[in-house]
Amino acid sequence: MNAEVKLAEIEELNLIYNFYRIVCKALENEKYTPLWVIGSHPCIKDIENHINNNEMYIAVYDNKIVGAMAVTNHNDYSALHLLAIHPDYRKQHLGKEMMKKLLQIAEERENHKIILDVVKGNLPAEKLYNQFGFKFTGEKWEFIEQIGNVCFNTYEFILDNK
Numbered sequence: 001m002n003a004e005v006k007l008a009e010i011e012e013l014n015l016i017y018n019f020y021r022i023v024c025k026a027l028e029n030e031k032y033t034p035l036w037v038i039g040s041h042p043c044i045k046d047i048e049n050h051i052n053n054n055e056m057y058i059a060v061y062d063n064k065i066v067g068a069m070a071v072t073n074h075n076d077y078s079a080l081h082l083l084a085i086h087p088d089y090r091k092q093h094l095g096k097e098m099m100k101k102l103l104q105i106a107e108e109r110e111n112h113k114i115i116l117d118v119v120k121g122n123l124p125a126e127k128l129y130n131q132f133g134f135k136f137t138g139e140k141w142e143f144i145e146q147i148g149n150v151c152f153n154t155y156e157f158i159l160d161n162k
Contacts, residue, residue, distance in 0.1 A: 118155070
């Protein structure tokens with residue numbers, strides 16, 4: 001698949017939120033899931049903030065949002081959030097396209113590293129991150145309203161630009 005991965009614009013807010021609504025619905029009965037609850041995480045206000053801060057990226061194919069992610073900047077590192085692929089476009093290497101864009105963004109920002117966390121046991125996501133050279137750095141527990149205590153695996157990727 002050759003989707004265009006681009007910075008999202010505020011006019012696309014409702015389309016992006018609807019995209020995440022579709023993703024969350026599709027994940028309800030999946031074995032591997034990020035445990036997202038639409039309206040709570042992700043919520044429209046967070047997506048709006050990511051757009052306004054030039055942190056939200058979308059993958060567009062045939063005029064349809066097929067992927068999305070937020071990439072926050074923290075001076076010397078970037079952090080990946082909300083990486084998602086539309087259920088109708090999985091297994092088409094779109095995750096790899098999104099990860100390549102993530103690396104490009106961090107290099108353009110002259111970041112030293114990229115960090116992320118993933119729900120422990122979300123094997124498809126962990127496999128993707130490992131394929132791109134992300135290294136496991138540990139576990140962390142967070143209390144998430146509507147879910148409870150959740151264990152996350154943390155990863156980082158060291159960039160060669162510094």
